[in-house]
Amino acid sequence: MDPEFPPFLMTLLAVWLFILGLCVGSFLNVVVARVPHGQSIVKPRSRCPKCGHTLSWYENIPLLSWLALRGRCRGCKSPISIRYPLVELLTGLLFLACLRRFDWSWELVAALVLITLLVPLTFIDLEHWILPFSLTVPGIIAGVALAVPRGMEALRDAAIGAAVGFLAFRLMEYLGWKLFRKEALGGGDKFLVAMLGAFLTWKALLGILFLSSLQGAVVGVLLIALTGRAGPRTEVPESEEPEKEAPEPELTMTWEFTKPGLPLWRRLVLVPWCLLFQPIPDEPKDEAGEEIDWVPGTTNIPFGPWLALAGLEILLLAPWLSRVLPPQLALLLGGLP
Ligand SMILES: [Zn+2]
Structure with a gap:
C-alpha cells in the first residue's frame, strides 16, 4: 500500500x-x-x-x-x-500474521480465504475424522479463481498445483492399499491437498508432504507414548456399550467397473470415475448392506490438521524457512521464494 x-x-x-x-x-x-x-x-x-x-x-x-x-x-x-x-x-x-507477511495486496486476500477454509477443516477433522467436500471442493475452485488477478502464470501454477496434489494423493491412497492392505489415507485428504496446491501452487506440494508427515509422525509417536493413542477419540453414542467391541470389518477393494453384468458403455463411463474418486478400500458394509461406521484405531491420526499446519507454515513462514534451512532442503521444499 x-x-x-x-x-x-x-x-x-x-x-x-x-x-x-x-x-x-x-x-x-x-x-x-x-x-x-x-x-x-x-x-x-x-x-x-x-x-x-x-x-x-x-x-x-x-x-x-x-x-x-x-x-x-x-x-x-x-x-x-x-x-x-x-x-x-x-x-x-x-x-494479522497474513497481513504481516503479504501487506495489503492480492496475495493477502487469497491468504485470508485460505485461513477461512483451513481453520474449520482442521477442527472438523479433529472431532469427526472427516474433511467435508462442501468445504474442500469450493476451496479448490476459490484457490484457482483467486490466482486470476495475478496473471496467467499464477493461474497455471494454481491449476497444476490442484491437479498434481489431487493425483499424487490419489496414487498414494491406492499404493497404500496395495502394499499394506490398509486404509492409509482418508478419502478427503486428496481434496485438501488439491486445495492447498491451488492456493500455494505445485511448488509447495513437496514441502507440504514433507512437513505434514514429519510433524504428524513425531507428535503421533509422542502422543502414543503419553496417552496411548495418536489421534483424538471419536464420540461414542451413549446407547452403545463401550465394552462390546465390534469385530474389525473385512476391508476389500473391487473396482466398480469390473463388476459383472454391466453394459460396455457404463463400464467405459465408470473407468475414469473409479480411478479418480472410488473409495479405496470399499466402504465396509454389514450383512444388511448398511455402511459400518469406521472407528479410528489407536495408531490412526487424522491427517487433515497436519496438512493444514504444513500449508500454514509454507504460507506464512516461507521466506524465513528459506533463510534458516540449508539450501538443499529449502530447494526440496519447493524452491521457496
Ligand atoms: Zn443453555
Missing part, C-alpha cells in the same frame, strides 16, 4: 483486520458445529446445544461474550466449550 499512509491509519487498519478475523472466527464456529451434521450455516440463529436458549446479539460478540459469561450459557449455566473463543482468537491472529 501507499508508503505515504500515516502510521496511525495503518495501525487502525490492522486493528480492523484483527476484529474482522474475530468475527470470521465466530462464523467458523458455526461452520465447525453444523457442517459435519449437514445443517444450514445460515439458519436458525445460534443457540445453546443443551437448553436451546437462543443467543442474543450481546451473547454473540467474539471473545468478549465468552469472557463476560465466564464460559457458561446464560440460560442453563452449562459450560460453553473453550473451542469457541479459541477459534475466534486463532482466526484473528492468523489474519
Whole structure:
C-alpha cells in the first residue's frame, strides 16, 4: 500500500483486520458445529446445544461474550466449550500474521480465504475424522479463481498445483492399499491437498508432504507414548456399550467397473470415475448392506490438521524457512521464494 499512509491509519487498519478475523472466527464456529451434521450455516440463529436458549446479539460478540459469561450459557449455566473463543482468537491472529507477511495486496486476500477454509477443516477433522467436500471442493475452485488477478502464470501454477496434489494423493491412497492392505489415507485428504496446491501452487506440494508427515509422525509417536493413542477419540453414542467391541470389518477393494453384468458403455463411463474418486478400500458394509461406521484405531491420526499446519507454515513462514534451512532442503521444499 501507499508508503505515504500515516502510521496511525495503518495501525487502525490492522486493528480492523484483527476484529474482522474475530468475527470470521465466530462464523467458523458455526461452520465447525453444523457442517459435519449437514445443517444450514445460515439458519436458525445460534443457540445453546443443551437448553436451546437462543443467543442474543450481546451473547454473540467474539471473545468478549465468552469472557463476560465466564464460559457458561446464560440460560442453563452449562459450560460453553473453550473451542469457541479459541477459534475466534486463532482466526484473528492468523489474519494479522497474513497481513504481516503479504501487506495489503492480492496475495493477502487469497491468504485470508485460505485461513477461512483451513481453520474449520482442521477442527472438523479433529472431532469427526472427516474433511467435508462442501468445504474442500469450493476451496479448490476459490484457490484457482483467486490466482486470476495475478496473471496467467499464477493461474497455471494454481491449476497444476490442484491437479498434481489431487493425483499424487490419489496414487498414494491406492499404493497404500496395495502394499499394506490398509486404509492409509482418508478419502478427503486428496481434496485438501488439491486445495492447498491451488492456493500455494505445485511448488509447495513437496514441502507440504514433507512437513505434514514429519510433524504428524513425531507428535503421533509422542502422543502414543503419553496417552496411548495418536489421534483424538471419536464420540461414542451413549446407547452403545463401550465394552462390546465390534469385530474389525473385512476391508476389500473391487473396482466398480469390473463388476459383472454391466453394459460396455457404463463400464467405459465408470473407468475414469473409479480411478479418480472410488473409495479405496470399499466402504465396509454389514450383512444388511448398511455402511459400518469406521472407528479410528489407536495408531490412526487424522491427517487433515497436519496438512493444514504444513500449508500454514509454507504460507506464512516461507521466506524465513528459506533463510534458516540449508539450501538443499529449502530447494526440496519447493524452491521457496
Ligand atoms: Zn443453555
